[in-house]
Amino acid sequence: MTRLLFVVMIFTLFKADPKKADKGIVYFSYDNGKTWENRSRGLPDNIFLSDIAVSNDIVALSTKKNGVFTFNFSTEVWKGVKSIPTENDEINALYVHQNNLFVGTKSNGIFISSDQGDTWADYNTGLQNKTIRKLIVIGDTFYAGTNGGLYFYDPLTKKWKLEYGHTSLQVNGIKELNGEIFIGTNQGAFKKNKKWQQIMANRSLHNIGNDRNNIYALTYSELFISSDYGSTWRSDQKGMPHGMYTFQVIEKDNTVLAGQWDGVYVKTATQGWKLSNKGLPPDFPVLEIVVTSNFVVAGSSQWSKE
Numbered sequence: 001m002t003r004l005l006f007v008v009m010i011f012t013l014f015k016a017d018p019k020k021a022d023k024g025i026v027y028f029s030y031d032n033g034k035t036w037e038n039r040s041r042g043l044p045d046n047i048f049l050s051d052i053a054v055s056n057d058i059v060a061l062s063t064k065k066n067g068v069f070t071f072n073f074s075t076e077v078w079k080g081v082k083s084i085p086t087e088n089d090e091i092n093a094l095y096v097h098q099n100n101l102f103v104g105t106k107s108n109g110i111f112i113s114s115d116q117g118d119t120w121a122d123y124n125t126g127l128q129n130k131t132i133r134k135l136i137v138i139g140d141t142f143y144a145g146t147n148g149g150l151y152f153y154d155p156l157t158k159k160w161k162l163e164y165g166h167t168s169l170q171v172n173g174i175k176e177l178n179g180e181i182f183i184g185t186n187q188g189a190f191k192k193n194k195k196w197q198q199i200m201a202n203r204s205l206h207n208i209g210n211d212r213n214n215i216y217a218l219t220y221s222e223l224f225i226s227s228d229y230g231s232t233w234r235s236d237q238k239g240m241p242h243g244m245y246t247f248q249v250i251e252k253d254n255t256v257l258a259g260q261w262d263g264v265y266v267k268t269a270t271q272g273w274k275l276s277n278k279g280l281p282p283d284f285p286v287l288e289i290v291v292t293s294n295f296v297v298a299g300s301s302q303w304s305k306e
Helices: 003-011
Strands: 026-029 049-055 058-063 068-072 077-080 091-097 100-105 110-113 132-138 141-146 149-154 159-164 171-177 180-185 188-192 196-200 205-210 215-219 223-226 248-252 255-260 263-268 272-275 288-291 296-299
Touching (some): 049 288, 058 091, 091 132, 149 171, 180 215, 188 205, 188 215, 205 248, 215 248, 248 288
Parallel strands (some): 049 091, 171 205
Antiparallel strands (some): 049 058, 068 077, 149 159, 171 180, 180 188, 180 205, 205 215, 215 223, 255 263, 263 272, 288 296
16 A cells, blocks of 8 residues: 555545534644644635645645635635636645745646736746645745656746756655755655755655754654754654654744644653644644744644544
């Protein structure tokens, strides 16, 4: 059984119940994950969340089949953008940059909207692989993680160029720590200082995370941490459910948070990870967790099992 099939089968257990008003899809925390508030008004119950993106005053989310939604802070209601980038493909990734919306799809590459989603245009010149896993801007460089390596956008030629990888390197996560770029892939973890090198082999990563001092390797069975830029690794699973993998690791105001299958965990100095779910439904699988300047956003595809 492939890992993708395993994940799909697991999610069929988390079926939405529209009668449960206290259960949402997106939650905000204004105290670094101590408490959570449901901010799901306007979202369909049956969406399959694929990504959450924030930039300045914009909070947006993408869904596999239902397009892109943006959050209105005045009404506290999500609203779908006017059009869906592609009618025939799934959205995998979302990014907001300089008031532009970017989506990465399963097989049709990247689309851009400069008018808040009223219209979309493809953004694929130079891409040799159009299955997009991640989109991120680091410094002044726009990166795309694909099923065929890591690409960067060259504004001079207006083309995507291969930064690192090959046709079978699936780039599932991209992070930066103190000037070094890290990627988590189906063939381990890699980093670039002056040149690219592998820093974790023999493990498949579905994502990579960081705080201000550490890099995290998110494998399918265990969370690992490195305090020396990937030279050495140790398990960081203490306090987490055994055998359940972590979806995201982020930091907000010196608080490190992780999205897990049963909610949000906060890192403590003495106990390792500790569940911090006040306001969240029980066993809430947090696929996406991102930070703004004022709050943390946690989201799940569907509601949790009873």
